[in-house]
Amino acid sequence: MSVVIESTLTAGLAALAAGVFWLLGWRLRRAHIWLAPLGVSVGFAVLFWRVQGRPDFPPLDATHWAFWHALFALPLGWLAGIGASYRWVWVWGALLGALWLLVPPLYPLMQSGYWSNMAGVAYIMAFALATWLLMTLSAPVGDEAGAAVPFLLATVGGISAGVLFYGAKSASLAQLSGTLGGTIGLGVVFGLALRRFHLGRGAIALTVFLFMSLWTTALGFANLTLGQLTLLYLLAFAPALRLLPALKRQSPAIRFALPLVILILVGGTVVWLQYNAYMAQGVN
Amino acid sequence: MAKRFQTRFWAHVAILSTLVGSLQSVQAQAVTYRIDPVHSFIVFRVKHLNTGFAYGRFNSFTGTMVVDERNPANSSIELEIDANSVDTGNSQRDDHLRNPDFFNARQFPKITFKSTRVRKISNNTVEVQGNLTMRGVTRPITVRVEFTGKGRNQRGQEIIGFETTFTIRRSQFNINYGLNVALAD
Numbered sequence: 001m002s003v004v005i006e007s008t009l010t011a012g013l014a015a016l017a018a019g020v021f022w023l024l025g026w027r028l029r030r031a032h033i034w035l036a037p038l039g040v041s042v043g044f045a046v047l048f049w050r051v052q053g054r055p056d057f058p059p060l061d062a063t064h065w066a067f068w069h070a071l072f073a074l075p076l077g078w079l080a081g082i083g084a085s086y087r088w089v090w091v092w093g094a095l096l097g098a099l100w101l102l103v104p105p106l107y108p109l110m111q112s113g114y115w116s117n118m119a120g121v122a123y124i125m126a127f128a129l130a131t132w133l134l135m136t137l138s139a140p141v142g143d144e145a146g147a148a149v150p151f152l153l154a155t156v157g158g159i160s161a162g163v164l165f166y167g168a169k170s171a172s173l174a175q176l177s178g179t180l181g182g183t184i185g186l187g188v189v190f191g192l193a194l195r196r197f198h199l200g201r202g203a204i205a206l207t208v209f210l211f212m213s214l215w216t217t218a219l220g221f222a223n224l225t226l227g228q229l230t231l232l233y234l235l236a237f238a239p240a241l242r243l244l245p246a247l248k249r250q251s252p253a254i255r256f257a258l259p260l261v262i263l264i265l266v267g268g269t270v271v272w273l274q275y276n277a278y279m280a281q282g283v284n
Numbered sequence: 285m286a287k288r289f290q291t292r293f294w295a296h297v298a299i300l301s302t303l304v305g306s307l308q309s310v311q312a313q314a315v316t317y318r319i320d321p322v323h324s325f326i327v328f329r330v331k332h333l334n335t336g337f338a339y340g341r342f343n344s345f346t347g348t349m350v351v352d353e354r355n356p357a358n359s360s361i362e363l364e365i366d367a368n369s370v371d372t373g374n375s376q377r378d379d380h381l382r383n384p385d386f387f388n389a390r391q392f393p394k395i396t397f398k399s400t401r402v403r404k405i406s407n408n409t410v411e412v413q414g415n416l417t418m419r420g421v422t423r424p425i426t427v428r429v430e431f432t433g434k435g436r437n438q439r440g441q442e443i444i445g446f447e448t449t450f451t452i453r454r455s456q457f458n459i460n461y462g463l464n465v466a467l468a469d
Contacts, residue, residue, distance in 0.1 A: 003333075003462075053460035060420045061458055062391050063384040114390045169379040172461045221390050222383035278376065 010050040011179045015186045018043030022190060026197050036142075037077025037202035043183045044070040044176075044210055051175050058104070063221050065105035066176065069213045073101055076209065077202035080139045094135050098209070099128035102216065109220050123220075130233060131212040135205045138240045142204035145196045148256040150187025152239040153207060155263045157181010160211060160232055162271030166278040168224035177214045180207065208236055231270060238263050314352040317444060319363070321345055326365060330454075330467055340381070342395075344369035351444060356404040361412065365395040385461040386454075392419045400424070407431075412448075418457040425452065 021039030025032040048055065048067040055067040076097045079090040102124050110120035141149050161178025164170055184207055190197045199207075215232055218224035238259040241247060247255050326345060329337045347363035367389040370381045382389040399414035408431045416425045432445040453469045454460075463469055 051461070053455075053458075053463070061384070061388060063388060108391045112391050112393060114393075168383070169376065170383045170385055171380065172385045217384070221388060223379050 007175065007179075010047060010175075011182045013050060014043045014047035014179055015183045017046045018183050019186050019190070022187065022197075022199070022203075025200070026190070026194055032200055033081030033202055034078060036200035037074055037080070037206045040077065040183075040203045040206045040210070041070045041074045044180055047176060047179050047183065051172055051179075062105045062108040063173075063217050066210070066213050066217060069101055069105075070206075070210060073097065073206055073209050073213075076135070077206035080135070080142075080201040080205040090139075091136055094205070095128070095132040098131040098135070099124070101209075101213075102128050102131065105213070105217060106220055115220075123216075127212070127216050131209060134208050134212060134233065134236055137237065138208050139201040139205040141239050141243055142199045142201040144242065145191070145198040146252075147188040147191030148242070148252070149204070149239050150184050150191055150199060152242075152256075152259050152263065153204070154181045154185035154188065155260065155267070156211065156232075156236050156238065157184060159235060159263060159267030159271055160215070162267075163228055163232055163274060164214070164218050164222070164224065166271065166274035167228050168218040168222040170218055170222040170224075173214050173218050173222060177211065180210060180214075204239075211236060228270075231266070235263055235267050313354045314350050314358050315442075317349045317351060319345070319347040319349065332467060338372060338377075340370055340372035340378075342366065342369050343371050349446075356402050356410050359399075359402040359410070361397070361399045361414070363397040367393055367395050367418075386459055388419055397425075416452070416457075419459060421457045423452075423456050425450065 018039040021035045021042060025035030025039070028035065045067060048064075048070065052064060052067070055064045057068065059065055059068065076090075076094055079093045082090050106115075106120065106124050106127070109115045110117055115123065157178055158181050160181065161174045164177050165174035168174070184199070187197070187199050212233070215224065215229050219226065219229050241259045241262070242255045247258065250258075321344065324345070326342045327339060328341070329339045332338045342365045344366035345364060347361065349361045350359055352358035367387040368382055370378055370387065370389075372378055372381065381387055387395075394417075396417045397414055398417075399412050401413040403411045403413075405411050405428065410429050410431075411426060412429050413424065413426045415422050417423075427448045427450040429446050429448040432447050434442070434444045437443050455463055455469050461467075
């Protein structure tokens with residue numbers, strides 16, 4: 001099977017798996033907070049299985065924790081949809097959950113001696129805090145109906161794929177990241193076709209968590225630099241810019257266009273530069 | 285003494301290696317040689333996009349070999365390869381090979397082989413059974429090793445050479461990326 005057909009089939013299966021749950025969540029309003037994150041979780045699990053094969057547990061290969069993150073972080077996605085009066089449970093749960101989930105994949109780098117214990121602890125703490133901040137600040141944008149939010153998040157996935165492929169030199173992580181973005185992109189279709197369709201807080205929180213899982217994996221095990229990770233991290237906040245009071249007062253077109261322009265200008269430029277540097281050194 | 289040991293992993297992932305070392309000790313009839321990485325080679329090949337073969341080598345490795353010519357069953361070999369030293373003549377591809385798609389060298393920096401049994405097949409050939417560990421997965425393999433020569437180097441040290449070619453399936457070592465799509469097993 002050709003690379004293109006194989007990749008398309010993988011993306012299609014992941015989107016199909018996620019889409020079934022999102023459609024059910026759209027129809028069954030009361031179950032939406034459970035089904036929307038479940039769609040992301042199952043979609044990513046299908047995607048990972050197709051790309052990396054059947055993961056074992058606990059994974060011998062630390063990079064395979066990304067699969068289990070999709071399942072173990074699911075409760076964080078469910079918590080994100082909790083009612084306002086209990087939202088403190090989500091906030092603290094996300095912090096503890098992020099910390100707990102990031103230890104297993106990154107600890108082997110301390111075991112192998114690639115990171116000193118001091119550096120490893122510092123990285124894990126910093127990444128957990130950063131992930132928590134991204135999840136809690138981005139989640140509310142999931143309440144917005146329409147195609148704009150999934151489109152912006154899918155764009156983050158596309159930029160991420162480019163940086164992971166040309167910068168981190170990892171085809172698998174790039175495929176996982178790009179196809180996760182593509183899966184979220186199905187939300188664009190639903191957002192246009194279905195009345196009041198929204199991904200929900202939990203789906204957004206789980207998606208950005210999975211992006212962070214892939215980026216930290218790429219920093220630890222592939223060639224992603226701290227600068228590249230920081231850039232991807234900051235770009236991931238672009239959809240949440242829509243929640244800024246100054247932007248909330250603007251027209252829907254501006255609320256969509258401004259984050260998109262930032263993503264395309266900054267992210268697109270970085271991917272373009274890395275692509276040129278990659279090609280200049282010869283294609284593998 | 286120096287020894288020459290050549291290995292090829294075939295199938296879709298193929299490795300060819302030549303190892304040379306110097307005499308370390310003699311106990312009874314068994315002689316211990318240290319592998320000389322300068323005159324030894326570990327080379328592999330893998331089929332790319334179902335078309336041509338891509339070749340590469342590992343530049344850094346260490347090991348010892350115990351050779352008992354009278355009783356080959358007493359012979360043994362231990363080899364440790366630095367996975368980060370993979371060299372295919374293209375730095376981009378080498379970076380890709382080191383990362384989680386293939387060797388995941390930051391978590392698993394060493395590839396090792398330790399023999400468990402050596403059996404004489406003919407005057408110039410022995411069968412070596414042992415455990416190959418790569419990417420944290422240990423699998424038993426059996427290879428036929430051919431004696432290629434014996435002599436002395438410029439320092440007057442005894443040298444000895446061997447060569448082997450064999451095939452492994454990378455999927456057995458959890459290296460699954462692009463399996464049968466971009467690269468063969």
